[in-house]
Amino acid sequence: MKFTDTELMICLAARSIEDSSTAFVGYGMPQIAAILAQRLYAPDLVQVYEYGAIGPDVATPFRRNMMADARNSRRSFAWTSMNWTLAYAAAGFIDFGVLGAAQLDPFGNVNSTVIGGTYERPKIRFTGSGGGNEVASLCWRTILLAEHEKRRFVPKLDFMTSPGYLDGSPDAREEAGLPRGTGPYRVITSLATYDFEPQSHRMRIIGVREGQTVDSIKDQMLFEPLVASRVETLAPPTADELRVLREEIDPDRVVIGRPE
Amino acid sequence: MKFTDTELMICLAARSIEDSSTAFVGYGMPQIAAILAQRLYAPDLVQVYEYGAIGPDVATPFRRNMMADARNSRRSFAWTSMNWTLAYAAAGFIDFGVLGAAQLDPFGNVNSTVIGGTYERPKIRFTGSGGGNEVASLCWRTILLAEHEKRRFVPKLDFMTSPGYLDGSPDAREEAGLPRGTGPYRVITSLATYDFEPQSHRMRIIGVREGQTVDSIKDQMLFEPLVASRVETLAPPTADELRVLREEIDPDRVVIGRPE
Amino acid sequence: MEVLESGGGEVRLSDVDEVRQWMREKKTRKLVDKLCDERSAVERYVFDGAYLSYDLSSMVRGPMSLEREIVRQRKKDLWIAAKFTLLDTTLLLGGGCLAKIDVGFAGLGRTLFAAIESGRVKTIDWSNGTLALRHMAGAMGVPYLPTRALLGTDTFKRSGAKVVRDPFTNKKICLVPAVNPDVAIIHVNQADRFGNARIFGPSVAPLETAMASKRVILSTEELLDTEEIRREPGRTTIPYFLVDAVVLAPFGAHPGTCPGLYTYDAANLDEFFTARDDAAMRQYIEKYVYGPKSHAEYLDLVGADRLMKLRDGEKIRQGYYL
């Protein structure tokens, strides 16, 4: 079955989230991945939204841009507000963070602020951190999602919005004051998946899409990633995943798009 | 009409609280004074309790020791919790604080912790600050209530639980980091009332009970208070005040006692 | 206190004692009727150059009728706290009202980004969470609050935060300064005339924002009697003495949703979202903001039938309206 890049990324992300865990979820792809995970793999996943919903049973079809509406908040375990949801994250209660990234470096640092020019007069301005900085700082394991375009994978970011492993040195995060034992866990792109090599904290290819090779992936990046001793071939979206995505979650294809 | 010392103090305190103000109120006499004020002089007084009730319409008869029960909390404008009520005080929203004091010094500093011996092995141990330190630190004007016994008015406290004007120097409170423009406003005892002389921040007699003189008051203190140029004779409790106190608020005389 | 590192961003610093004095003098504890229309509320309390904060966003329970009035009155040089924002920034920018954005989430659209890229609007980058925390510091009457976010990033460098060592554990910690906005606009579900207000559902930081701000304008879907407020004190989000003006604004969050009450207006939002260049944005503003002279006229422009359909379109009441 044909599928879009976004569908693949969503499915890969959904498979990476553990059941009976808490996950701080951002708008768009991350949210859809969490909903998919909950429908198929992690029925007791507790989605936590920065706007204060804890454990909602999100209504589908998903509607665009409607974070905090009733459909995204209904049947929660609790409703609260931002300072409290972030307190849960800071106090160590949130297992996963799921974030989109406009630009990434080898250590999983994320740019979603500006590209090019100067900070004051950038060539491209994005939305900025949103809740991203907190998610990447405070949750235990961050999953980063990015469309695989060469220009997104840079040796040095134009702007570090949200922290990965910073300069990659062994205790860089802790020395900066970030909570011990946190950091990027996976990078999921439309072509490959990565973890982070424990010593160097560098991105390491652990999976490639069918039809891709480690070398073809490297060709599509501006820095050289590490490669795991065993690189798996990523299973494409299953019929079940696509059915749930296309029929239940996003029938208007607002986020998942349509395969050509 | 005969009345108790406590009744007098409560009436004097009730007359000192302005209508349409917010008042942080402690248990016992302070609370009864606030209820009396509300019934007779300050119908739109907003009582604020540290346990989270904002603006309750306290049910009478008053019951002992039942701060935070339904009768003390009913019909509030809002219910919240301690970190929030104290935030209101810290942010400048609470006009009056009303506090009892076991021991007082010339600058309105209050002891409600220990007397005699050492801190570790005191001769007498009291309850400690409760919410008193916050009230005395953060509310705009603090009214202190104390039975007039000589041993309570000491040149130097055994322990400073809650801040008055500290050492009395012009900016002592501000230099200590306390909010600008705050401090004790009145001391009300069973024999006299005091304000604080603006330059020296020393207690100053402004009223004496019928049958007392400035000298008789001084005789019953262990430090020498200042005396205002005009000292009024304190009006005894009115029939109305006593009726409300004895019939509505405290018919069991739990706090107000019975005149011999 | 040794500061290890300071962000270089411009900060709207608060003097805690000056703010306290304001709250003492300017926030009456009297039960006065604060009901007025959006025009006089905005005239009175939103001034050119003011620091403005709002709760939630254009899409969800945002104070849209008040935002439109701000644009209608052509307020200038606002500095806004853009926490959890969506089209709010875009609208205020389109109306020429914006000078600076404390960015949590800058907002959406080419018009906005072009203004930033060209330097017409200045950004100071924070994050949603640290902006919410700055309001909490303002609400708590303290000069700052500590957090373990921002650390190690360029976001920190562009913010006005500082890094120090915590004297208890000797670890690095980030301090974010309190913000006390000149004016807050907050849309609520129910309020009485004095300003006691209820918000239903999850939220960003409505109480923190109301407590921290020097002036607070509420727009409300419904007016309640104070007796009703007193009957269920546990449902009060904002007590009256924080509030300066109460504006009755049914469908005040339109074209966004007010959860539990009405759904969003997809067609209107499409017009808004697709106003991607300045001309289209001007057209949108001409039609929906300058055209109607008040929120009442705006509602007529949208039309009663459409509004009723939006109300019917919200299928979830549970949890909001008990």
Place this chain on the structure above:
Amino acid sequence: MEVLESGGGEVRLSDVDEVRQWMREKKTRKLVDKLCDERSAVERYVFDGAYLSYDLSSMVRGPMSLEREIVRQRKKDLWIAAKFTLLDTTLLLGGGCLAKIDVGFAGLGRTLFAAIESGRVKTIDWSNGTLALRHMAGAMGVPYLPTRALLGTDTFKRSGAKVVRDPFTNKKICLVPAVNPDVAIIHVNQADRFGNARIFGPSVAPLETAMASKRVILSTEELLDTEEIRREPGRTTIPYFLVDAVVLAPFGAHPGTCPGLYTYDAANLDEFFTARDDAAMRQYIEKYVYGPKSHAEYLDLVGADRLMKLRDGEKIRQGYYL
């Protein structure tokens, strides 16, 4: 960071990262049935020497059935956070459970004061507000929070707080360290078996205390289905993943009141209050704590008729039970 002054009181200091690790590993996110009796909950989670925190007090919605069980199991050397406390400290002391008190309000009675005066129990003086704030710091995962209380007093000197200069305004500010109790006991109005809990009415710091504590035991007046919890998420005070044990304990706050549900037991409290010497206190404890082997037996001892009268004696439901 230059510390201008440090209180000399012993502090139960938290390592924020160690606490985070605990919350990661020991607080399951699984929806597991946590219902148990007070005996096994206290056996499992309250250990000798533990730092214990409770919400509210013996008089009002206090976790009295759990406090009695702690005494029944003869736990030793507890260090307690006595914020807004009344006879709780007296009871724990009478049972020989207490070693140290972080004093907000020490509690009541000669027995207690005599124990402090004789040095059998050690006090560290804070205030109600700073103790609540220390729990909030623990809940927020930060090492401390700033406040403008305590400054200039002996209370400060006996506390474990510090004074520093705020790097934004250069004014002095007091920092109070986070506390992360080993165990919290909290009485709630309603909870499901997983620990999602509702508290009605004003409160001290139940959520802060639950978030900050390594173990949380809830006693609840009523058990609800989770479906009921999900129907009104705005009424949830404590989400399940903070909670370790749920004990069904109707009249769990007896002899105090559970506001909106039952009034206090004046006769029983009189016995308690007048237990002014050690012998009388032993007698009270013998009768009401050691006598009954469980909360169920305690309720029988008090008697169904009396309990029903207490329920009828609470004339105010409004605002609590909507």
